[in-house]
Every structure is written in structure tokens, then in C-alpha cells.
Amino acid sequence: MTILVTGATGMVGRHVVAELVKTGHRVRALTRTPSAANLPDGVEVVGGDLTDHSSLEPSLNGVERMYLFPVGRTACDVVAAAKRASVRRIVVLSGALADTDDSQDGYLAVERAVEDSGLEWTHVRPGEFAANWLDWAPTIKEGRVVRRPYGAAVTQPTHEADIAAVAAKVLVEDGHTGRTYTFAGPEAFTTVSQVDAIGTAIGATVRFDELDPVQARAEWISNGYPEAFVDWIFAMWAESARAPAPTNQEWADIVPRLTGRPARTFAQWATDHATDFR
Structure with a gap:
């Protein structure tokens, strides 16, 4: 085959x-x-x-x-x-x-x-790919800083290797036809905590500078992001910061259920990508 x-x-x-x-x-x-x-x-x-x-x-x-x-x-x-x-x-x-x-x-x-x-x-x-956090690499390398609005926003990032493990499993194993698997990483936590995890992985203190959302929106649009996308993602972050959601356990359980091993944490992802941030 x-x-x-x-x-x-x-x-x-x-x-x-x-x-x-x-x-x-x-x-x-x-x-x-x-x-x-x-x-x-x-x-x-x-x-x-x-x-x-x-x-x-x-x-x-x-x-x-x-x-x-x-x-x-x-x-x-x-x-x-x-x-x-x-x-x-x-x-x-x-x-x-x-x-x-x-x-x-x-x-x-x-x-x-x-x-x-x-x-x-x-x-x-x-859910959100942990690899999206590679966008922080330039400012972490240059000044050990991440600049973004909504530091209290909570996300549940997924390691790309776990996404691949799920895809490979359903490619080769029968019993998954007609199924849609929605899943995420094993833990939901704040943007500030994610910055700290990257700092731990590279053995350095990484500062989080919280931007004013209006200023940040203008910068994102001037950098080429579509206005509708910026408004959508900023609204999502704002709501998450206002009312942080706990870990979605139903989503978190999919990777271990399908692959037979624990899902990789964001800390593991940061360690795996430490050279990208140094």
C-alpha cells in the first residue's frame, strides 16, 4: 500500500x-x-x-x-x-x-x-498550532521580548507532531471513516505563561510587553494581515482574557485515545524548538 x-x-x-x-x-x-x-x-x-x-x-x-x-x-x-x-x-x-x-x-x-x-x-x-508561536522568534532572538496584546488570553496549543500522529493513525487504521476529530494540546494557559515556558526552554528570561489593542491592531494591519482576520483574532483573545476557559478535556483526550500515548505539552514543544528562539 x-x-x-x-x-x-x-x-x-x-x-x-x-x-x-x-x-x-x-x-x-x-x-x-x-x-x-x-x-x-x-x-x-x-x-x-x-x-x-x-x-x-x-x-x-x-x-x-x-x-x-x-x-x-x-x-x-x-x-x-x-x-x-x-x-x-x-x-x-x-x-x-x-x-x-x-x-x-x-x-x-x-x-x-x-x-x-x-x-x-x-x-x-x-486547535491552534503551537507552531504559530514561532512568530515570536525574531523578537525573542533580538531582545528576549514578546510584544502582544491580551497577555491574559488563554489558548490550548497543539504540538505539530501530535497532529501528525493523529493523521497517520487514521490513515492506516480502519474504523475512522466519516469521522471528524477535533482536538487540542493537553493544557490551556495564558500567553504570559507560554512566554515563560519558552524562556525556560532557552535558559533565559523572556519579557512580555503588553501592547494596547488599538495600537497592536494598526501594526498588524500595516504588516499585511487582513483587517477581518485581525478583528476576529483580537476579539477572540479579548474574550479569552475577560473570561478564561479551562482546559477543554474532551479535546485534550483525543491524542492519547487515538495514539496510545500522552499528548506533548507546550513546554515540550518549546524545548523541541529551542534553537528557533535562541
Whole structure:
């Protein structure tokens, strides 16, 4: 059985490849830059681009199962190509808030394309990726500081290796067809506490400077973030800071239930990425 991993050199895809190789599966890895893939020995690396479905057809030959990185605007064409190639199962990398975004480029567009195909499908919907915190790396490296509004906002970040472990499990194990797994890391805690965890991982004090939300909003928009996105995420942080939610245990239980081992903590994630912040 050959499994195609799209987005194979991405933050999650690279771990999906590693999980599948570790368990003895034949992996074909799709990437736009095969020469720079740097994937484990034995992985068949092929070139292709999810925004150009015609480039995928050679890579789909002989594939039975597929891990699909979400690209909404071409999802229907990509899934149709997979169906023509006799792919049987598709596992979609989606997001916990997929239902809130009905745009052409959103996660929901990818989920619907797969569901409408008639193929076996499973949706993997992690909460906020811990890897988003890599955005803090430049200011931590330069001045040992994080500048952001809403230091009391609470989130429950998920290690990308756990996202991959869930995806790999439902790719190879039966019994998950038609299921949507929404999950998160094992603990919810404040932005300030997350900054402290990174400081501990790198052996340095990292300061948190709380920005005025109005000032921060203007800076984010001037840096190219869409205004609607900034307003949405700031509103979410503001509500979380005002009324912090406890750990969502239902979400936290999914990783250990599916993988048979504890979910990785944010402290572990910070340790794994310490070199990115030093």
C-alpha cells in the first residue's frame, strides 16, 4: 500500500512522513521542491503543486491513501484527480474552527470536496498550532521580548507532531471513516505563561510587553494581515482574557485515545524548538 503525503515538507507533513515510515509504510512525499526535501531514507519524493492539479496526476499512480494538505480553491480538482487514480481514502488536515469559515479558500471547502467524492474520508481538526508561536522568534532572538496584546488570553496549543500522529493513525487504521476529530494540546494557559515556558526552554528570561489593542491592531494591519482576520483574532483573545476557559478535556483526550500515548505539552514543544528562539 502506497500512501501519498501532500505538503510533505511542511510543519505537519514532515512529521506525518516520519510517523508512517516509523511504522513501516510505503510513503510517497509530494513537495514543490523535491531537491530540498530532506526526508527519511526510503521515502519516494515527487514534485507537484496542489494549486495545479494536473501536476499531481503522476504522483497519484498506485496510491491507495492520501494525506491532504488543505488548499481550498483547488480542492475539488485535486480530489477528482485522486478519485480518477483510484485513491480509496483521504485524510484532511483541517482546523478546529473550520465551521466558522465558509470561504472558497477555507478548510470547510476542502472537507466538503472530500465528503462529496464518495471516497473514505476522515477530517483532522486540531486547535491552534503551537507552531504559530514561532512568530515570536525574531523578537525573542533580538531582545528576549514578546510584544502582544491580551497577555491574559488563554489558548490550548497543539504540538505539530501530535497532529501528525493523529493523521497517520487514521490513515492506516480502519474504523475512522466519516469521522471528524477535533482536538487540542493537553493544557490551556495564558500567553504570559507560554512566554515563560519558552524562556525556560532557552535558559533565559523572556519579557512580555503588553501592547494596547488599538495600537497592536494598526501594526498588524500595516504588516499585511487582513483587517477581518485581525478583528476576529483580537476579539477572540479579548474574550479569552475577560473570561478564561479551562482546559477543554474532551479535546485534550483525543491524542492519547487515538495514539496510545500522552499528548506533548507546550513546554515540550518549546524545548523541541529551542534553537528557533535562541
